[in-house]
Amino acid sequence: MDRQKRNLWSGVMMTAVRGRIAAVAGVIALVAAVLTGTAAGPAAAGPQAAKPRGQWSCSGAPVPDGYVITGYDRTGCKGAGSWYQEPVKDGIWTCSGSPIVPGYVITDYDRNGCNGIGQWRHRLAKDRTWTCSGSPIPPGYVTTNYNRSSCQGIGAWYHELVRDGIWTCPGSPIPPGYRSTTYNANGCNGQGAWLTRRV
Incomplete structure (x- = not known):
């Protein structure tokens, strides 16, 4: 009986050790795939899809080079107003006061856009x-x-x-x-x- 218990216990331990080794090997393979850029499927597409286009900032905050202002919230930043900044692209509508990125021109105007302050269409x-x-x-x-x-x-x-x-x-x-x-x-x-x- 003791021998049977020992054999059973030994088998359980071996199975557990093999499971842990397989789990560690799986983690190592996943880390290697991420580091080498070979991961495929939804896991690889996840970080790309999660990237935000831009960000909100309070009135007066500098606009980074290559970015434009595309939204305005007069109640943002505790009533001081906030602006949505995102990278410029051909055909984008921008709020009045937005910088014009070099290489772009303004081709249209909507006096009611951007929450009533007016907006301009930027084109290459x-x-x-x-x-x-x-x-x-x-x-x-x-x-x-x-x-x-x-x-x-x-x-x-x-x-x-x-x-x-x-x-x-x-x-x-x-x-x-x-x-x-x-x-x-x-x-x-x-x-x-x-x-x-x-x-």
Whole structure:
């Protein structure tokens, strides 16, 4: 009987030890997969899906480079107001007062957006684009037309890449290597325009 108990006890202990070894081996394999980036399935997708787009910050907090303000809560930060900051992307709507990331222009305006303070649509700069008044003009671009009723009545300018013989509106930058020559009072929808020639 004692011998049977000893054999049974020995078998139970061996099973427990094998189970622990298997568990430790499984943990080591999982850690190795995470460290080498070979984990697959939902466990690998979990951290990616959990990444937040941005974060709320109190009024006056700096906006990191490459980020814009996309939401406003007037009751946030104990009544001081809070702003939602997230990375810029093509087509994103931003609140009035948001920074404009270099390489982007403003192409639309909604006076009721961002909890009533107004919002602007940011787009990557590209040739032949209408932009709202006040939008930056990226390097190498000029304004070639004007529409006073666009952007909910604040006006819009047509941006084009500079080239020899293009007509430019008042206030348009003249990129290096070009100069303004002939004037046309009727150009740019009555604003006047200058013929821009390569030097």
